[in-house]
Amino acid sequence: MSDAVQLSSSMRTNLLLLQQTNTATSKLENQLATGNKVNSALDGPTAFFAAQSLNQRASDLSTLKDGMTQAVNTIKAGSQGITSIQSLVTQAQGLLTTAYSNLGTDASSIATRKSLADQFNGIKDQIDKLAGDSGYSGKNLVAGNGQSFAATSTSVATANSITAISNTRVTNITSADTYSVRVSGTGAITGDAGDIANAETARGVFGLKVSGKLSSTTGNFSDISIQTRGAVGQTRSVVVTEGDESRTINFFDNTQAVSNTLSTPGVSGTKQTSTITITGNVDKGDTFTATVNGTSFTYTASAGDVTASDAATREKNIAVGLYNKINAATAAGGSLSTFTASNPGGTSNSFTLSAPGTTGTANTFTLGTSASNALTKDVSISFSSGTVVSFTVDRASLEALGTNGNGTSTIEKNVDVAVTATDLNGVSVTRSGANQRGDSKLADGENAFSFSTGTVRLNVAASNVILAASAAGAANVTTAQTTAAGTSNDLSVQFNADNSSSITVAATNITTSGQGLAIDYAQNNFLDRADIDKASAQLTNATNVLRAASQTLSTNLNIVQTRSDFTSAFNNVLQDGADNLTQVDQNEAGAQLLALQTKQSLGVTTLSLANQAQQSILKLF
Structure with a gap:
C-alpha cells in the first residue's frame, strides 16, 4: 500500500525483541505481585491442577481436624466426669468406715447409721446427676447405651395388694428375674434373753418377761424400755415404754395406812365403839393389821383388791377384807366372840368395832393398827401393740442397789413374723422380726432383699402385718427390660476423607444403675453389718469399673489426639506441596x-x- 509505513529490517528485528522483553517483564511483574508463578491453568495446567488437588485434600483434612478437636473435648468431658465420680465414691467409702465404727445395737449407734445411710443415698443420687452432666456437643460418653430394666407394673400392683405391703420396687437390676415374696409367722412376741438378764440385774427386778401376740391393727416392732426412778426409803417408780406408749407404776410409796379413832368411849352403861379406816395408795402385797386386846388380825392386799384404778375403791376393798377377818373371828367364838363389827354392804373404806357389853370393864378394849409396804410387787403391763411386760419388784434388792438401780434398760422385742423373697435360682433372703438386730431383722418401713440380679425393696407396716402372715400372703415380682441398648451416645471420629480410617468410642455406663456401677441405695438404713458389707462391695466394684472406663477413654483420647496432630502436620505437608507447585521464587x-x-x-x-x-x-x- 502506498500509505503503509515501511520499517527497515533492523528496526523490525529490534521491535520484535523489545516486544518479547516487555511480555516477559509483564509476566514476571504479575508473578511477583501475586506470589504465584502459576495463577491459572493457562500458566501451567499440570502444576495448576496438581496444586488444586493438594489444596482440596488439605481443605478436607482441615474440616476433619475440626471434628477431631470436638471429639477430643467430648472425651475429655467424659474423663472429667469419671474423675469427679471417683471422688464421690471415695466420700461414700468414708461414710462406710464411720458406719463400721458405729455397729452397736444401742439407739445412738442405730441413729448414726441411719444418718450415714441417708448421706450415702444422697451421694448415689449425685453420681447419677454428675454422669448426666458430663455430655459435650450432644454426646455423653459416660451415660451408657440406654439399656434399662424395671419391675413390671402388674407384678408390683399384685405385691402391693398384700396386706401391710406397699411401695414394692426392684433396684440395681443387672438382669431380668422373678422374685417370689411371701409373709409368714404367728405374731408371737418375746424379749431378747440377754437384754432381759441385763435389765433384771441393773434395775433390781426379777421374773421379767415380754410376751403377747402382735395386734392386727396397732402392732409395732418397737423395743421395750424400763426406767427406774426414786430414792432409797422413798417412793420408787418404774416407767415402761414401747413406741409412743408409756406406763408409770409407783410402788413402796409408804402412803398406805390403817388408822383407828375412838367413836364412843366405853363407860358404865355404854360400850366402846372405834372406827378403823383405810387410806392411801394400796398396792398388791401391802399388809394392814388391827390388834384388838392383844390379838392381831392382818389382811394382805390381793391382785383383785388393786385392780381398780381409783384409790377409793382400793381403800374400800381393803376395809372389807380386814373387816371380814375380824368379823370371822367374832363369829368363830373365843375371846372376841362377843365383839360386834359393822360395815353394811362394804361400801366404805372404814368399819366399826364395838365392845361386847354395857357394864363393867367389858365396855372397853385396846385397839392398835398398822400398815406396811409389800416386800415385793408384781407388775403386768399391756400395750396396744399386743405386747405384755411383766416383772416383780423386790424391795430389798432394789434398795440394796441404791440410786445405782435408777436408769433405763432396753429390751429388744422379737416378733414371729417374717418376709421372704426367693429368685428364680431358688436363692432366698428372709428378714424376720424374730431375728436379733444386726442379723436381718424385719423392721417397720422399707426392707431390702439383695440378689445378684437386683434388690427387692418393699415397705412393711407393722401395725397390720400379722394379717398378711395369717393369710400367708404371697406374690411374684417380675423384672424386664424396658429400653433396648443403642448407640446414640457412641462417638465416631473420621480420620480421612473417604472414611477408610476412623474410630468409634463406645459410651460406657458410670451411672449407679445395675448396668453401670451397680451402686444401690443403702439397704435397711445400715441396720445390719451385712448391709454395710454389701455397700462396701458395690463401691469396690464401682472403683474398678471407673478405672477401666478411665483407661479406655484415655486410650481413645490418645489415639484421637495423635491423629489430630498428624492431620495438622500432614495438612502442612499438602499445603507446602501445593505452594511448591505454584509459588514463585521471588x-x-x-x-x-x-x-x-x-x-x-x-x-x-x-x-x-x-x-x-x-x-x-x-x-x-
Missing part, C-alpha cells in the same frame, strides 16, 4: 525482572540506533 523472579529491564533498556537504545539511519536522510533536504 529472588529468582526479581533477578530475572532486573535482567529484562536491562534488556528492555538496551532494546530501546538499539531501536533508536536503528532509527538513526532513517533520520540521516533528512539531512539531504
Whole structure:
C-alpha cells in the first residue's frame, strides 16, 4: 500500500525483541505481585491442577481436624466426669468406715447409721446427676447405651395388694428375674434373753418377761424400755415404754395406812365403839393389821383388791377384807366372840368395832393398827401393740442397789413374723422380726432383699402385718427390660476423607444403675453389718469399673489426639506441596525482572540506533 509505513529490517528485528522483553517483564511483574508463578491453568495446567488437588485434600483434612478437636473435648468431658465420680465414691467409702465404727445395737449407734445411710443415698443420687452432666456437643460418653430394666407394673400392683405391703420396687437390676415374696409367722412376741438378764440385774427386778401376740391393727416392732426412778426409803417408780406408749407404776410409796379413832368411849352403861379406816395408795402385797386386846388380825392386799384404778375403791376393798377377818373371828367364838363389827354392804373404806357389853370393864378394849409396804410387787403391763411386760419388784434388792438401780434398760422385742423373697435360682433372703438386730431383722418401713440380679425393696407396716402372715400372703415380682441398648451416645471420629480410617468410642455406663456401677441405695438404713458389707462391695466394684472406663477413654483420647496432630502436620505437608507447585521464587523472579529491564533498556537504545539511519536522510533536504 502506498500509505503503509515501511520499517527497515533492523528496526523490525529490534521491535520484535523489545516486544518479547516487555511480555516477559509483564509476566514476571504479575508473578511477583501475586506470589504465584502459576495463577491459572493457562500458566501451567499440570502444576495448576496438581496444586488444586493438594489444596482440596488439605481443605478436607482441615474440616476433619475440626471434628477431631470436638471429639477430643467430648472425651475429655467424659474423663472429667469419671474423675469427679471417683471422688464421690471415695466420700461414700468414708461414710462406710464411720458406719463400721458405729455397729452397736444401742439407739445412738442405730441413729448414726441411719444418718450415714441417708448421706450415702444422697451421694448415689449425685453420681447419677454428675454422669448426666458430663455430655459435650450432644454426646455423653459416660451415660451408657440406654439399656434399662424395671419391675413390671402388674407384678408390683399384685405385691402391693398384700396386706401391710406397699411401695414394692426392684433396684440395681443387672438382669431380668422373678422374685417370689411371701409373709409368714404367728405374731408371737418375746424379749431378747440377754437384754432381759441385763435389765433384771441393773434395775433390781426379777421374773421379767415380754410376751403377747402382735395386734392386727396397732402392732409395732418397737423395743421395750424400763426406767427406774426414786430414792432409797422413798417412793420408787418404774416407767415402761414401747413406741409412743408409756406406763408409770409407783410402788413402796409408804402412803398406805390403817388408822383407828375412838367413836364412843366405853363407860358404865355404854360400850366402846372405834372406827378403823383405810387410806392411801394400796398396792398388791401391802399388809394392814388391827390388834384388838392383844390379838392381831392382818389382811394382805390381793391382785383383785388393786385392780381398780381409783384409790377409793382400793381403800374400800381393803376395809372389807380386814373387816371380814375380824368379823370371822367374832363369829368363830373365843375371846372376841362377843365383839360386834359393822360395815353394811362394804361400801366404805372404814368399819366399826364395838365392845361386847354395857357394864363393867367389858365396855372397853385396846385397839392398835398398822400398815406396811409389800416386800415385793408384781407388775403386768399391756400395750396396744399386743405386747405384755411383766416383772416383780423386790424391795430389798432394789434398795440394796441404791440410786445405782435408777436408769433405763432396753429390751429388744422379737416378733414371729417374717418376709421372704426367693429368685428364680431358688436363692432366698428372709428378714424376720424374730431375728436379733444386726442379723436381718424385719423392721417397720422399707426392707431390702439383695440378689445378684437386683434388690427387692418393699415397705412393711407393722401395725397390720400379722394379717398378711395369717393369710400367708404371697406374690411374684417380675423384672424386664424396658429400653433396648443403642448407640446414640457412641462417638465416631473420621480420620480421612473417604472414611477408610476412623474410630468409634463406645459410651460406657458410670451411672449407679445395675448396668453401670451397680451402686444401690443403702439397704435397711445400715441396720445390719451385712448391709454395710454389701455397700462396701458395690463401691469396690464401682472403683474398678471407673478405672477401666478411665483407661479406655484415655486410650481413645490418645489415639484421637495423635491423629489430630498428624492431620495438622500432614495438612502442612499438602499445603507446602501445593505452594511448591505454584509459588514463585521471588529472588529468582526479581533477578530475572532486573535482567529484562536491562534488556528492555538496551532494546530501546538499539531501536533508536536503528532509527538513526532513517533520520540521516533528512539531512539531504
